[in-house]
Every structure is written in C-alpha cells, then in structure tokens.
Amino acid sequence: MNSHILIIEDDENIARVVQLELEHEGFNTSIAYSGREGLAILEKEKLDLVLLDVMIPELNGMEVLRRIRAVNEEIIVIMLTARNSVYDRVNGLDLGANDYITKPFEIEEVLARIRTQLRFHRIQVKDQSADVIFIQTLAIYPSSREVFIDNEPVELTPREYDLLIYLVENKNRALERDQILNYVWGYDYFGDTNVIDVYIRYLRKKLQGVNNKPLIQTVRGFGYMIKE
Template structure:
C-alpha cells in the first residue's frame, strides 16, 4: 500500500507541483489549502506524512502542527515556509516538526527528504520487507531504490519503472509492445525501439561484470530477466 501524504499549502501552483511529483513517485496524495481543512482530513483518514506550509489561512502552520502533535506523535511533518529566520525553524522543530525547508526549494531535495523520513520511520521498520532480490540486484520497491552488489544505483524514474516491470515478470519473455504499454502507457505513440534504448541504459548501470547478461534478449520477441 502506498504511503499517504497530505499537502497543506495555500499556493495552489506550488501544491499542484508537489502533488504531481509525489504521485509520479507512487505516493497517494491529498491537497488542502487551509489549516482547518488539513486537520479535518487528518481526523478522517490515515496519513503517514504531512507537508505543511507555515503561512496558511484560518489556522497557521504552527498551530496546525501543535494540534497534529496533540492527536498523535507518529505522523511525519515537514514544514515549508517563505521565511528564513532561525526563530521560525526553532519554533517548528520545538513543536514537533520532523524537518523544515525554506522556499524556494528544489523538488528533488524535498522528495529525497520525504523518502528518508518514511524509510527510517519506526512504523516502517516494523513492516515486512518489500524488496525483490535477483542475483546481484536488489530492488526496494517501497523506497524505489536499486542496489547492485550492495551499492545503490541511480536510475531515472523511467529506468526504474522498466526494471521493476521486468523484475516482477522475471523468467518471462516480454514483447516490446507489452513493455511499452506497461511502462510508457497505452497513450504512447512513439516507436517501440525506445525499449531497446532504455534496455541499453539499464544494462550499462546494472551489469558490473562480463558475466551472463542480467537482462537477456529473446530473439524475435523482446527481453526478460532470467533468475
């Protein structure tokens, strides 16, 4: 089950950008634009992480944070603010925020912090391992991380999606058309040769030795991962 992230942000453009990036990463999201709306949703639905802007209408972010912490201590809260004062940061952390980011920020850094907090949260450590291991490769689907011989490998979102589809269907020969439909989507109108291009990218990143190819070509069909 995907982690549920609540975005409490009155700037609709910023909220939408964050939402789209999170959903692309596979998270379930909810967006509200005021403090009262955020608290109302938190009382109705389980939420693992809250992205909370300080300057929001009705109830400001500090008050929302105080009320979140009065309800539970488990929900991860990352504060966002346009201010850059030490006082605001200290106040947020003293009230129980797990992290703090100052606007403007890079979305990649926000995503990295979210993944880190979710990965090492006590709730996560009690959950069953959701990883896939094939030969020298391990995929942690909960964190969208890939390891080769124990070292993390940097993959683009598309490379990861392609690898995950192949891994979930290991020992099965997959046609290029199948792969395109599942990884690029049914509305993709490009050439299926795009699969060959991304397979080359993956092989370069995942094949540390000259042993039998990790991703094998099935002549006249497509590709498969053979375990």
C-alpha cells in the first residue's frame, strides 16, 4: 500500500511541483493551503507523513505541529520553511518534528528525506517486539542488521557491524585491542592490531551524529569503549 502524504503549503506552485514529484514516485498525496485546511484533512484522512510549511495562513506551521502532536505522536512531520535560524529549527524539533528542510530546496533532497523517514518508521512498526538496541541516538536492529544514527540509516560493512555490536554489547566497559581482535577477527587472525584503529576510524566517521559527540571513546593506552 502506497504511503499517503499531506502537503501543507500556501505557495500553490511549490505545492504542485512537490505533489507531481511525489506522485511520480508512487505516493498518494493531498494538498492544503492553510493551517486550518491541513488540520481538517488530518482529521478525515489516514496519512503517513506531512510536509508542513512554517509560514502558512490562518494557523502557522508551528501551531499546526503542536496540535498534531497533541493527538498523534506517530505520524511523520517534516517541516518546510524559508527560515534558517537555529531557533526555528530547534523550536520545530522540540515540538515534535521528525525532520527540517529549509527553502530553497532540491526536490531530490525532499524525496530522500521522505524515503528515509518512512523507512525508519516502517522498521519500528514492523516488529515492535523485536530486540532493538538503543545507545544515545544510535539504533541497531539485530534481526535485519540495520543501523540508524539520528534516524538516518548508516551503511556498514559486515566487519564494521560486528565491531559495533561487540562494543555495544559491552557498553560502559573498556575493551582491550586483543579482546576486540579475537572476537571480531577471530583467534586465528595473525595480522596487525592496527586494523582495529583503522576500523574504529571508519565507524566514528559513519556514526557522527548531529551533536558531533563521538560515540566510541578511546581509553588511552588500553583500547576502546562505548559509554551510555
């Protein structure tokens, strides 16, 4: 079943272009040109995602978002706005927005953000009983070997994934390089232990979150650890 997306945007040209692109990608769409019209559609239709402009008439986007979250925590909301201040982004995210895109934007970016959010949501809904490992803004789904940081998918090689899992399973515990090497590479590995440092660098780069805080910490003269 195709996802249904509501576009709340008062600029008819932008709304139409976005609608055409979404429908070309196979999505079902609805359009509202004001905050009140958008809320009315939300009450009547089953929707998966809302593209919500901040500067819309009747009720602005922040108020619409607040009202959405008062009754629905599940629907995905991506904010669209010409504003690019830290305050506006933080305010929208604090009110419950899943993502934030500033104008002018490339439609390819909008489509990519939509696909990412829908994919992440489907994984969560697909099997709520499945084991999910959460560390800070990191989410790992062992059954599918999928990894997300700040709700964004992370592509890891099999070795990088095994290294990450070992660190996560031993969170808050300093691991020696030999321990890591034996578990991830096997006891019959006779290569240089520097391979661990190389892969740690790979992981750190891929797992760099929005707050730029390193997830994997170095224990000087000993090894590495992940602290929760």
